[in-house]
Amino acid sequence: MPAGREPAMHRPHLEPLPPHLAGPPGPAPAAVDPCVLGALLDRHGWQRRGGAAGRYARWTPPGGGPQSGTSLLVPESDAFPDSADLLEEALTALSRSALPSAREVLYGLTVPSDEIRWWRDLPDGLPQEAAWPIQEQLRTAARRLLVAAALADVARAGYHGARHRTRAEQAVDRVLVGPAPGGRRLTAFAPVADGRGAVTWLHRALHAAREAVDYQRATGGMEAFDTAVEAGVSRELADALIALVSGTGGARIALAWAPAAGAPAGCAARPEPVEFSPGDLPALREAAARYTGAEPAEAVCLAGTVVRMRRSAPRGGGTVRLRVLAGAEVPYVRAVLDEQAYAVAGHAHLVGLPIRLTGRLQRRGGFRRLTDVADVAPVPLDAVEQDRLAKSLHEQLDFFAEE
Numbered sequence: 001m002p003a004g005r006e007p008a009m010h011r012p013h014l015e016p017l018p019p020h021l022a023g024p025p026g027p028a029p030a031a032v033d034p035c036v037l038g039a040l041l042d043r044h045g046w047q048r049r050g051g052a053a054g055r056y057a058r059w060t061p062p063g064g065g066p067q068s069g070t071s072l073l074v075p076e077s078d079a080f081p082d083s084a085d086l087l088e089e090a091l092t093a094l095s096r097s098a099l100p101s102a103r104e105v106l107y108g109l110t111v112p113s114d115e116i117r118w119w120r121d122l123p124d125g126l127p128q129e130a131a132w133p134i135q136e137q138l139r140t141a142a143r144r145l146l147v148a149a150a151l152a153d154v155a156r157a158g159y160h161g162a163r164h165r166t167r168a169e170q171a172v173d174r175v176l177v178g179p180a181p182g183g184r185r186l187t188a189f190a191p192v193a194d195g196r197g198a199v200t201w202l203h204r205a206l207h208a209a210r211e212a213v214d215y216q217r218a219t220g221g222m223e224a225f226d227t228a229v230e231a232g233v234s235r236e237l238a239d240a241l242i243a244l245v246s247g248t249g250g251a252r253i254a255l256a257w258a259p260a261a262g263a264p265a266g267c268a269a270r271p272e273p274v275e276f277s278p279g280d281l282p283a284l285r286e287a288a289a290r291y292t293g294a295e296p297a298e299a300v301c302l303a304g305t306v307v308r309m310r311r312s313a314p315r316g317g318g319t320v321r322l323r324v325l326a327g328a329e330v331p332y333v334r335a336v337l338d339e340q341a342y343a344v345a346g347h348a349h350l351v352g353l354p355i356r357l358t359g360r361l362q363r364r365g366g367f368r369r370l371t372d373v374a375d376v377a378p379v380p381l382d383a384v385e386q387d388r389l390a391k392s393l394h395e396q397l398d399f400f401a402e403e
Contacts, residue, residue: 027109029087034075037090039259040108041074043115044101056086061099070097100178104187112258113176113189114199118142120184121249134183137243142186144240145253146172149202152232154329158291159235161366162330171198192261200264203255205232206274209241209284213276216283225287226294235291238284241276245284250277298361300370302327303379306349311342318342325354328361333370335359341376348378355379 038057042048045062049071059072072090075083091109094102107113120138150168151160175198177188190199208231212224225233244251254273263269276284304322311318317338324330335357337345348355356379359370 027091027106029084029091032087032091032109033260034077034083034087036259037087037105037109038074038076040105041072043108043256043259044104046072046101046105055080061097062101104178104189107176107189108258111189111191112193112260113191114196114258114261115256116142116146116188116190116199116202117254117256118186118244119252119254120244121251122182122184123249126182131182135180136183137247138180138183138186139177141240141244142177142188143172144243145202145237146175146188146198148234148236148240149205149232150198151236152201152205152234153197156230156232157234157295158229159295159363161295161363161368162332163361163367164329166331167329168198171195192258196261196264199255200267201232203267203271205234205237206253207231209233209237210274210276212287213280213283216286217279222286222290225290229291233287235288238288238291242281242284242288245276245278245281248278250275252276292363295363297363297371298328298367299358300328300361301356301358301375302333302370303354303356304333305354306345307332309342309346309349315339316342320345322355328367330361330367333361333368334365335370335373337373337376341373344376344378351378353378353381 038048038059041059046059047062049058049060056073056075059074061070070093072093073086074090075086077083078087091106094106097103108115118138118141122134126134147165147168150171151157151164153171154164154167157163171194174194175188175190177186180186190196205228208228212228212233215224216222241251244253252273252275255271257263257267257269302322302324303326304324306320307323308321309318310320317336319334319336320342321332321334323332341357345355355376357370357373357376359373361367362369362371
């Protein structure tokens with residue numbers, strides 16, 4: 001994560017492209033594959049206008065506009081004596097261009113990335129004061145889709161809740177995204193060097209969700225959503241699609257693999273865009289509710305530090321909040337303890353020791369609640385572990401202050 005950026009918990013949406021993307025120096029010509037450059041130009045709307053066959057191609061920018069006279073000569077390969085010169089001239093022209101597509105091509109060359117694009121059908125003539133909320137809606141829905149895919153990369157489940165969320169959000173924090181003018185379009189770049197699991201699962205899950213919705217609308221049955229879980233579909237993905245489509249005439253998501261890396265195993269080389277319409281919303285809402293109700297409670301044995309204690313009387317049981325150290329993929333849980341267990345937790349908290357306990361993580365509340373608690377006991381620590389625990393707690397001070 002770049003220096004100076006706030007932790008993920010403080011950022012409700014995807015970050016804009018970093019400053020270097022507005023005017024990147026570009027890669028060295030010797031490091032650029034002419035075929036990759038041509039593929040990126042084609043992807044971002046540049047038009048091939050001929051050239052010497054087998055030697056170089058002439059590319060012009062997308063659309064008309066004031067820069068329509070600009071053109072690039074891109075060699076077909078690096079086998080000719082003037083290939084390096086042509087590549088250097090093309091990269092220089094791209095770096096000096098104000099066109100968004102030029103910046104995106106340069107970024108794709110500098111940091112090989114899979115691209116995700118969202119389009120939303122919005123009515124014309126929206127009031128100016130609605131522009132910012134609409135852009136935020138698109139950014140928020142896009143981030144939720146990527147988080148749902150990153151969750152599927154960790155584990156397949158109909159409802160994840162708080163499980164694995166920290167790891168998934170950390171993966172999404174490495175995705176860079178451009179501006180969302182008018183809230184109609186958005187492009188994200190997922191660097192392949194950081195792993196392609198989230199984008200691969202997004203590809204699978206979107207197509208599985210589309211097929212499940214079609215099946216439900218044709219037959220009224222929800223069985224396809226049950227099998228779609230293994231393809232990465234979940235309540236989180238359904239909720240993200242609902243947020244993306246609501247208030248629009250429809251939405252479309254398209255993926256394009258980094259030309260330098262090719263398609264991941266098991267994925268189409270040129271994935272078809274996936275579309276969802278307002279007519280799909282009832283099926284998606286029903287699927288979200290179905291996933292929430294079907295996900296079972298999870299038996300766990302976890303260790304955690306007590307960060308909050310509460311009870312309504314001086315004696316008797318009470319509720320504690322634990323920061324989980326091990327045993328469950330959630331950051332915090334709440335547990336209701338009887339009087340004896342509550343006393344054990346209180347003594348452990350006073351002397352700075354974590355506690356160990358068993359129970360069942362309930363889906364209600366997003367797998368943040370522990371029921372049927374038993375075997376509550378302090379966990380002894382040696383000096384090294386105490387130092388590590390103190391350091392870990394210190395790193396969470398900002399979160400405690402916010403809470």
